[in-house]
Amino acid sequence: MTSVVTRSETPPIGPVVGMVGAGQLARMTQQAAIALGVELRVLANSPDESAARVIVDIRFGDYRDLAVLREFAAGCAAITFDHEHVPTGHVEALAAEGLAVRPGAAALVHAQDKAVMRERLTAIGAPCPAWARVSSAGDLEDFGKEHGWPVVLKAVRGGYDGRGVWVCSSVDEVEEVLAGDTELMAEAFVPFERELAVLVARSPHGQGVSYPVVETVQRDGICVEVIAPAPGLDPEQAAQAQHIALKIANELGVTGLLAVEMFQLADGKVMVNELAMRPHNSGHWTIEGSRTSQFEQHLRAVLDLPLGSPAPVAPVVVMVNVLGGEDPDIFSRYEHVMAHDPGVKIHFYGKEVRPGRKIGHVTALGTDLEEVRARARHAAAHLATGEYV
Amino acid sequence: MTSVVTRSETPPIGPVVGMVGAGQLARMTQQAAIALGVELRVLANSPDESAARVIVDIRFGDYRDLAVLREFAAGCAAITFDHEHVPTGHVEALAAEGLAVRPGAAALVHAQDKAVMRERLTAIGAPCPAWARVSSAGDLEDFGKEHGWPVVLKAVRGGYDGRGVWVCSSVDEVEEVLAGDTELMAEAFVPFERELAVLVARSPHGQGVSYPVVETVQRDGICVEVIAPAPGLDPEQAAQAQHIALKIANELGVTGLLAVEMFQLADGKVMVNELAMRPHNSGHWTIEGSRTSQFEQHLRAVLDLPLGSPAPVAPVVVMVNVLGGEDPDIFSRYEHVMAHDPGVKIHFYGKEVRPGRKIGHVTALGTDLEEVRARARHAAAHLATGEYV
Numbered sequence: 051m052t053s054v055v056t057r058s059e060t061p062p063i064g065p066v067v068g069m070v071g072a073g074q075l076a077r078m079t080q081q082a083a084i085a086l087g088v089e090l091r092v093l094a095n096s097p098d099e100s101a102a103r104v105i106v107d108i109r110f111g112d113y114r115d116l117a118v119l120r121e122f123a124a125g126c127a128a129i130t131f132d133h134e135h136v137p138t139g140h141v142e143a144l145a146a147e148g149l150a151v152r153p154g155a156a157a158l159v160h161a162q163d164k165a166v167m168r169e170r171l172t173a174i175g176a177p178c179p180a181w182a183r184v185s186s187a188g189d190l191e192d193f194g195k196e197h198g199w200p201v202v203l204k205a206v207r208g209g210y211d212g213r214g215v216w217v218c219s220s221v222d223e224v225e226e227v228l229a230g231d232t233e234l235m236a237e238a239f240v241p242f243e244r245e246l247a248v249l250v251a252r253s254p255h256g257q258g259v260s261y262p263v264v265e266t267v268q269r270d271g272i273c274v275e276v277i278a279p280a281p282g283l284d285p286e287q288a289a290q291a292q293h294i295a296l297k298i299a300n301e302l303g304v305t306g307l308l309a310v311e312m313f314q315l316a317d318g319k320v321m322v323n324e325l326a327m328r329p330h331n332s333g334h335w336t337i338e339g340s341r342t343s344q345f346e347q348h349l350r351a352v353l354d355l356p357l358g359s360p361a362p363v364a365p366v367v368v369m370v371n372v373l374g375g376e377d378p379d380i381f382s383r384y385e386h387v388m389a390h391d392p393g394v395k396i397h398f399y400g401k402e403v404r405p406g407r408k409i410g411h412v413t414a415l416g417t418d419l420e421e422v423r424a425r426a427r428h429a430a431a432h433l434a435t436g437e438y439v
Numbered sequence: 440m441t442s443v444v445t446r447s448e449t450p451p452i453g454p455v456v457g458m459v460g461a462g463q464l465a466r467m468t469q470q471a472a473i474a475l476g477v478e479l480r481v482l483a484n485s486p487d488e489s490a491a492r493v494i495v496d497i498r499f500g501d502y503r504d505l506a507v508l509r510e511f512a513a514g515c516a517a518i519t520f521d522h523e524h525v526p527t528g529h530v531e532a533l534a535a536e537g538l539a540v541r542p543g544a545a546a547l548v549h550a551q552d553k554a555v556m557r558e559r560l561t562a563i564g565a566p567c568p569a570w571a572r573v574s575s576a577g578d579l580e581d582f583g584k585e586h587g588w589p590v591v592l593k594a595v596r597g598g599y600d601g602r603g604v605w606v607c608s609s610v611d612e613v614e615e616v617l618a619g620d621t622e623l624m625a626e627a628f629v630p631f632e633r634e635l636a637v638l639v640a641r642s643p644h645g646q647g648v649s650y651p652v653v654e655t656v657q658r659d660g661i662c663v664e665v666i667a668p669a670p671g672l673d674p675e676q677a678a679q680a681q682h683i684a685l686k687i688a689n690e691l692g693v694t695g696l697l698a699v700e701m702f703q704l705a706d707g708k709v710m711v712n713e714l715a716m717r718p719h720n721s722g723h724w725t726i727e728g729s730r731t732s733q734f735e736q737h738l739r740a741v742l743d744l745p746l747g748s749p750a751p752v753a754p755v756v757v758m759v760n761v762l763g764g765e766d767p768d769i770f771s772r773y774e775h776v777m778a779h780d781p782g783v784k785i786h787f788y789g790k791e792v793r794p795g796r797k798i799g800h801v802t803a804l805g806t807d808l809e810e811v812r813a814r815a816r817h818a819a820a821h822l823a824t825g826e827y828v
Contacts, residue, residue: 059486060486060487060491060492063487063492063789063790063791064770064787064789065770077473078473080473080493081470081473081474083493084466084467084469084470084493084789085470085726085784085785085786085787086773086785086787087769087770087787087788087789087799089492089789097448097449098449098452102449103449103452103478103495104469104472104473104495105495106492106493106494106495337474338730341727341781341782341784341804342781342782350777355773355774355777356774356777356778356781357777357781358777358781358782359781359782361782363752363753363804364752380476381453381454381476384475384744385744385745388739388744388745388746388747389745392730392731392745392746392747392748393730393731393747393748393750395474395730396474396475397474397475398453398474398475398476399476400452400453400473400476400478401452402452410476415730415752
């Protein structure tokens with residue numbers, strides 16, 4: 051008879067990388083880990099999480115508990131993250147005990163605390179919107195008077211995918227937020243033409259590489275589409291954006307990936323919006339679209355291996371996210387998508403389908419932007435809802 | 440505290456594909472399964488096997504035991520194989536119970552029994568070397584007299600990677616083999632110029648696709664290098680080779696992948712050497728080199744989904760196998776290989792390194808054959824032995 055056994059007794063044959071968090075980023079990192087023979091260990095909350103379904107060496111526990119992190123990290127060649135929520139102090143504590151935590155606390159705090167990030171970026175000369183910490187209606191009123199309305203009110207810590215961000219035209223609109231105990235900051239609203247993102251990697255040895263600048267499209271604060279490279283971007287502006295991202299990675303001492311989300315203004319200039327220090331939605335196109343996927347790159351960087359080529363493999367790559375619709379049976383819709391377009395690549399994250407939830411993405415490659423984008427949009431829309439757009 | 444738990448209680452969210460065998464083919468299939476949200480279940484012998492290290496839903500048991508197979512197959516949308524050793528009768532029995540076994544027994548037997556394969560291929564007009572069943576020294580002597588020496592003596596069942604094949608110039612050389620109880624056949628030695636392989640996929644619905652014809656280089660019966668596409672191959676000969684492979688897939692009712700190994704003669708014509716009905720070493724280049732990897736293609740085919748584009752993504756792709764050397768510490772040699780060539784792709788199978796054992800492969804892509812091949816050879820040689828070739 052067959053038997054189900056745990057394999058916890060089997061000694062690893064490759065270096066163990068511990069990733070805190072078991073979402074789709076950890077899941078896709080596993081694909082790269084399999085190729086390199088790296089043993090990916092993940093700290094998860096529950097066995098039905100995206101990465102928990104595909105990773106053998108999984109531990110369950112609370113990442114806010116230092117004892118859990120310490121036990122999780124034992125035996126790992128490097129510790130890294132699929133989200134930014136591990137307390138900075140815990141990251142410091144692990145490093146103090148000699149563990150290779152990548153990125154380290156001194157870098158990671160800039161992806162955890164938007165006020166610290168703004169202070170630092172301003173200090174190193176990276177272009178940012180006007181901003182200020184606010185702790186009262188009066189602070190916000192003053193900021194609005196000085197920089198004009200609308201104002202972007204943000205939680206200093208903890209926001210993601212549009213959560214923790216309020217675009218307001220007056221103090222009244224955010225009364226409740228201001229009355230709460232969330233640490234807040236205000237930013238001038240940037241009348242951007244479009245959003246760009248630059249993904250770079252930096253290794254502990256100090257090697258750095260930048261992927262091509264991409265255009266990102268957000269809807270309700272969630273990334274829904276990425277075009278690589280950003281269409282019509284002036285080569286000098288592209289080089290400048292990459293320079294800014296690499297400079298931030300270097301100045302902050304990032305190890306691993308750094309995604310720099312940017313606004314592009316009407317005059318072509320860019321401003322830094324957000325930072326993330328992990329594989330990023332704006333880099334999913336690299337799985338098929340670049341010589342080195344962002345997931346392989348992150349593993350190489352955190353293991354201090356030489357970085358891989360970020361060269362694109364096609365003139366145009368478009369990634370479109372799949373958000374859950376009303377009908378959860380996504381698999382019944384593979385048939386149409388695959389028959390319609392034998393070249394489109396489907397990624398489903400193994401998550402329970404709920405309306406609006408990010409459950410996967412599709413990638414199309416080619417030479418003509420309109421055609422490639424239409425293919426990717428068609429596939430994503432059909433997977434989500436069964437519609438033929 | 441963290442805890443190690445089994446996840447056998449977590450219901451699958453995608454279709455379950457059961458693969459019998461847990462070698463590197465199952466391991467690489469898992470990378471494709473992760474993207475598609477397919478839950479790959481594997482039947483393994485031990486937890487240190489290549490795929491056992493990276494697949495959550497793993498069962499341990501003997502594939503020669505029908506009860507084990509039956510229990511393993513329960514709940515699977517399709518059953519498939521990473522090797523050809525499951526008894527044909529068991530495959531028939533599972534299908535009779537209503538399980539979707541792909542390929543089915545009637546096709547699979549042609550990859551298990553070389554005599555059955557030769558009979559069938561001859562009947563459908565596929566070009567083959569002269570051959571005959573032999574059961575005595577006299578039979579072999581007669582065959583040699585008729586077709587000339589050397590003769591290729593083969594075990595009808597069970598050989599792979601050069602095992603079960605004896606090239607002999609006289610009966611005396613294989614006296615021991617002939618004295619054993621192995622079922623044997625003789626084939627005329629083919630004075631081939633080079634070896635080619637054609638990988639095709641066929642779905643239960645009858646859709647078929649062919650990857651480009653590749654050149655394979657064998658050493659001691661083990662595939663060591665694959666060049667895609669086969670250099671200098673006349674387009675008509677390429678089309679003919681693809682036609683032969685697709686015809687075999689169709690006539691035999693193959694579902695899933697079929698690899699057709701061929702000899703190319705001095706006059707350009709091809710002859711079929713061996714068949715395999717699973718992902719194949721000659722198709723590893725497709726992971727980065729084709730729009731659809733052979734592993735994704737196999738999953739699509741066995742799930743009866745529309746097949747993916749087999750289009751290559753670069754003019755030249757070279758795959759070189761990594762065979763274990765004396766020093767097992769392959770990871771210490773990643774540094775040089777990655778720094779030397781940021782574009783080369785490393786695949787390590789998570790197997791214990793032993794001299795001569797196939798432990799991984801590398802793939803290089805580009806436009807110039809000599810340059811791409813040199814890059815792949817350099818990387819593979821260094822990973823194996825630490826040499827700088």
